[in-house]
Each structure stands twice: as C-alpha cells, then as structure tokens.
Amino acid sequence: MSESLPRRLPRGRHALSRDELERIQRARLCAAMAEVMAEKGYVATSVADVLARSGVSRQTFYQVFDSKLDCFMTAFEFAADLLMQRLLEMVGTDEIGALAPEVANDPLRRFELTFTAYLEALAAELPYTRLFLIEVYAAGSAAVQRRSRLQGTITTVLADLLGVTDEAGRFTCQTIVAATSAMVTNAAAENDVAALRAVGPPLIDHVRTLWKAGAFGGQAAPSSR
Incomplete structure (x- = not known):
C-alpha cells in the first residue's frame, strides 16, 4: 500500500482517537480499492475484494462509505492528492530555490522539471495512477466529470508554469x-513504468518546438536553450 498502514489494528484498547482511527481505515480502504482495481478493474472489483485486501470489516466499511462507488470516488480524490503530494516532494521549494536564477526563471526549464516529476509520481503510485487514468471511466459519469475538472486544473497549472496569458496559448496547453x-494512460494500462517515463523526453522536446514556433501565444521570449 502507498501509506505505511498496518493491515489490522491491534486488538483491545489503543491510543488512537476516533477521527484518527477513521482516517486510517479510510486510507487503508482507498489503497485496497486502488490495488484490487489495478488487478481486476472497477466492474469486477467487489466490496468483498476490498475488505479482503484491506483487512477492514464489512461493518466498518459501511460506517465509512455508502457504497463501492463512494469508496472509489474517495480513492480518486485520495489519488489526486497523493500524486500532487509526490509531485511537490519532487519539485519542492528547496530544490527549485537551489537552481541558478537563469534556470528557475526559465519557463521551459520549469516545465521540464515539473513534467518529469509528474511522470515519476505516476510511476511511483501505479495502482492509484490506474484508478486515476483508467478505471474512472468505468465508475460512471460523476467520476468522469470529476476527472474532466481535474484536467482543467492541470491545464491551468501548465499555463502558469509557462507564463501563458491568452486563450490561444491556453488552448495549446489544453492539447x-x-x-x-x-500517452500515459496507454502505458499505465500495460503496467509499463518504463514506457510511462519514456513519454517525457519527446513530449518535452515537442513543447520546446511549439514554444519556439509561438504556439503559446503571448508567452515570454523563447529560451535560449
């Protein structure tokens, strides 16, 4: 599992508060949902599968979630938060601050650093990546709409990284x-971490080509690199 959580809590009295206990159970169930779906897919995954993988009781499951879909949607949000956390760890303030000013102030270098870290985050959390990218389509329209909104957020982050300010540039970011x-969905579907990471270099080069061609609209002057 992605978090260092015990498969079962100790029997008898323990020092955990009710809120902390529920947090641990929720995280364990979300991790189990991601792991089982990576193997069986959303449709074939049952609540019983999640319980067997997590070590949580059925009674506890229904105290935390209303249904399998409710568990999935929570796991989806957990996946988005976890991937963002991994990304921030890889491109944390200290690392960016340690870069030379000409690098830290270069939009294309910022993009390269962040995009490479994004792929590493996907590779490090493959079960959640599959949930986030693939199984969401089997979970119904609400899940797909949530993914679409998140894609919009990622587009905004990309535009900010590149200093894009106009609609033409934003459309390029959206594409x-x-x-x-x-591309990363295909790699995740095959559980191919190497192929997932391999998306990086050619796409980064393509973004540089688009930048030099002025495809981002009113961006800053092109990098000299």
Missing part, C-alpha cells in the same frame, strides 16, 4: 494535457 493523458 498538451490531453495528449499526455492519452
């Missing part, structure tokens, strides 16, 4: 996000 999603 990059869509293309990236398709």
Whole structure:
C-alpha cells in the first residue's frame, strides 16, 4: 500500500482517537480499492475484494462509505492528492530555490522539471495512477466529470508554469494535457513504468518546438536553450 498502514489494528484498547482511527481505515480502504482495481478493474472489483485486501470489516466499511462507488470516488480524490503530494516532494521549494536564477526563471526549464516529476509520481503510485487514468471511466459519469475538472486544473497549472496569458496559448496547453493523458494512460494500462517515463523526453522536446514556433501565444521570449 502507498501509506505505511498496518493491515489490522491491534486488538483491545489503543491510543488512537476516533477521527484518527477513521482516517486510517479510510486510507487503508482507498489503497485496497486502488490495488484490487489495478488487478481486476472497477466492474469486477467487489466490496468483498476490498475488505479482503484491506483487512477492514464489512461493518466498518459501511460506517465509512455508502457504497463501492463512494469508496472509489474517495480513492480518486485520495489519488489526486497523493500524486500532487509526490509531485511537490519532487519539485519542492528547496530544490527549485537551489537552481541558478537563469534556470528557475526559465519557463521551459520549469516545465521540464515539473513534467518529469509528474511522470515519476505516476510511476511511483501505479495502482492509484490506474484508478486515476483508467478505471474512472468505468465508475460512471460523476467520476468522469470529476476527472474532466481535474484536467482543467492541470491545464491551468501548465499555463502558469509557462507564463501563458491568452486563450490561444491556453488552448495549446489544453492539447498538451490531453495528449499526455492519452500517452500515459496507454502505458499505465500495460503496467509499463518504463514506457510511462519514456513519454517525457519527446513530449518535452515537442513543447520546446511549439514554444519556439509561438504556439503559446503571448508567452515570454523563447529560451535560449
């Protein structure tokens, strides 16, 4: 599992508060949902499968979630938060601050650093990546709409990284996000971490080519690199 959580809590009295206990159970169930779905897919995954993988009782499951879909949607949000946490760890303030000013102030270098870290985050959390990218389509329209909104957020982050300020540039960012999603989804579907990481270099080069061609609209002057 992605978090260092015990499979079962100790019997008898313990020092955990009710809120902390529920947090641990929720995280364990979300991790189990992601792991089982990575193996069986959303449709074939049952609540019983999640219980067997997590070591949580059925009674506890229904105290925390209303249904399998409720558990999935919570796991989806957990996946988004976890991937963002991994990303921030990889491109934390200290690391960016340690870069030379000409690098830290270069939008294309910021993009390269962040995009590479994004792929590493996906590779490090493959069960959640599959949930986030693939199984969401089997979970119904609400899940797909949530993914679509998140894609919009990622587009905004990309535009901010590149200093894009106009609609033409934002549309270019939107197409990059869509293309990236398709490519990493194929790799995740095959559980191919090497292929997932391999998306990085050619896409980064393509973004540089688009930048030099002025495809991002009113961006800053092109990098000299």
